[in-house]
Amino acid sequence: MTVPAYAAPAAKAPLEPTTIPRRALGEHDVLIDIAYAGICHSDIHQARGEWGGGIFPMVPGHEIAGVVAEVGPGVTRHAVGDRVGVGCMVDSCRTCGPCRAGQEQYCERGNVPTYNGRDADGNPTYGGYSTRIVVDENFVVSIPEGIALDAAAPLLCAGITLYSPLAHWQAGPGKRVAVVGMGGLGHMGVKLAHAMGAEVTVLSQTRRKEEDARRLGADHFHATSEPGTLERLAGSFDLILNTVSADLDMGAYLNTLALDGTMVQVGAPERPATVPLFALLGRRRSLAGTMIGGIAETQQMLDFCAEHSLGAEIETIPAEKINEAYERVVAGDVRYRFVIDASTFA
Ligand code: NAP
Ligand code: ZN
Ligand code: ZN
Numbered sequence: 288m289t290v291p292a293y294a295a296p297a298a299k300a301p302l303e304p305t306t307i308p309r310r311a312l313g314e315h316d317v318l319i320d321i322a323y324a325g326i327c328h329s330d331i332h333q334a335r336g337e338w339g340g341g342i343f344p345m346v347p348g349h350e351i352a353g354v355v356a357e358v359g360p361g362v363t364r365h366a367v368g369d370r371v372g373v374g375c376m377v378d379s380c381r382t383c384g385p386c387r388a389g390q391e392q393y394c395e396r397g398n399v400p401t402y403n404g405r406d407a408d409g410n411p412t413y414g415g416y417s418t419r420i421v422v423d424e425n426f427v428v429s430i431p432e433g434i435a436l437d438a439a440a441p442l443l444c445a446g447i448t449l450y451s452p453l454a455h456w457q458a459g460p461g462k463r464v465a466v467v468g469m470g471g472l473g474h475m476g477v478k479l480a481h482a483m484g485a486e487v488t489v490l491s492q493t494r495r496k497e498e499d500a501r502r503l504g505a506d507h508f509h510a511t512s513e514p515g516t517l518e519r520l521a522g523s524f525d526l527i528l529n530t531v532s533a534d535l536d537m538g539a540y541l542n543t544l545a546l547d548g549t550m551v552q553v554g555a556p557e558r559p560a561t562v563p564l565f566a567l568l569g570r571r572r573s574l575a576g577t578m579i580g581g582i583a584e585t586q587q588m589l590d591f592c593a594e595h596s597l598g599a600e601i602e603t604i605p606a607e608k609i610n611e612a613y614e615r616v617v618a619g620d621v622r623y624r625f626v627i628d629a630s631t632f633a
Pocket of ligand 1: 326327328329330332444445448467468469470471472473490491492493496530531532533534552553554555556577578579616617619623
């Protein structure tokens with residue numbers, strides 16, 4: 288079937304309306320009528336070729352929320368009419384160690400990304416900036432009744448990407464967690480860490496987001512542009528989640544970790560960073576990275592969000608505003624995630 292979509296025809300070219308093929312429904316496939324697609328900063332990095340090697344034309348979108356329209360004959364996990372979501376991947380080898388452990392994002396043969404990848408037949412994958420998508424049932428999660436589809440869409444990337452490290456490094460009561468950068472990912476980090484019971488600090492460039500941060504659950508807020516801020520916070524945190532993709536003074540941030548603290552890189556920069564390794568020695572600190580989360584874990588995250596009445600803070604836009612929204616994300620002018628109304632792709 289052919290469906291309407293928005294695509295970047297080449298790296299850095301503005302997105303424009305187009306049509307794309309969706310495969311015929313296979314035995315275990317689910318056809319989803321997309322309701323909303325979030326705009327992740329990764330969409331912008333990739334549509335602009337900032338990570339190199341993009342497949343064009345590119346239809347971004349890996350924060351997909353919608354309703355099941357049709358299912359293949361072998362589908363057991365989802366039924367027509369179900370509210371469902373699709374995140375950053377649509378397949379993996381399913382047999383390697385990480386896949387068997389439910390960590391398909393770390394598949395040893397590489398997971399199949401929702402867009403800017405190739406499926407098992409070698410065809411390019413196209414993401415959620417579209418009206419419909421066909422996905423294997425094992426890579427489709429259920430969106431609980433308690434979360435509206437528009438506020439749920441960003442959970443499929445921004446939500447799981449922060450939930451997974453918070454769970455892995457055991458954020459909870461007694462843990463001091465700092466979130467660096469309160470954008471799409473960061474604002475979900477604040478909500479999730481607060482709901483897990485951690486003591487949450489936001490490290491933002493300016494004071495502009497302070498009121499929002501406190502409303503979303505931050506206990507403390509610091510503006511890193513104010514001189515001496517990071518120095519005063521030396522030894523303060525057990526866990527830092529860095530969602531920033533710009534160059535940061537890594538040594539200054541590492542020094543805010545307490546004994547055995549871990550700084551987890553979440554933002555995906557274009558360039559290698561410089562890390563003064565001496566900052567790790569004195570307090571046995573760790574520097575780590577994390578990428579999205581597994582499928583079962585994504586379902587856990589959605590259930591956790593429903594239980595704690597959490598969704599993303601969103602601004603809904605029609606498809607024709609995508610290019611403008613990209614500019615606004617890059618300029619830091621979004622509170623806190625753009626979500627595209629998929630009916631406007633038609
Ligand atoms: P976003 O909405 O643009 O948020 C990024 C935040 O970083 C901004 O809101 C801003 O927060 C801060 N920031 C921006 N420029 C900065 C600068 N020059 N110096 C310091 N701070 C700056 O982006 P996002 O969608 O949350 O994505 C963040 C990054 O994570 C992107 O690189 C994205 O590709 C990556 N990502 C990674 C994964 C993964 O699996 N690891 C998954 C999804 C996305 P303040 O205003 O509070 O300073
Ligand atoms: Zn993303
Ligand atoms: Zn695998």
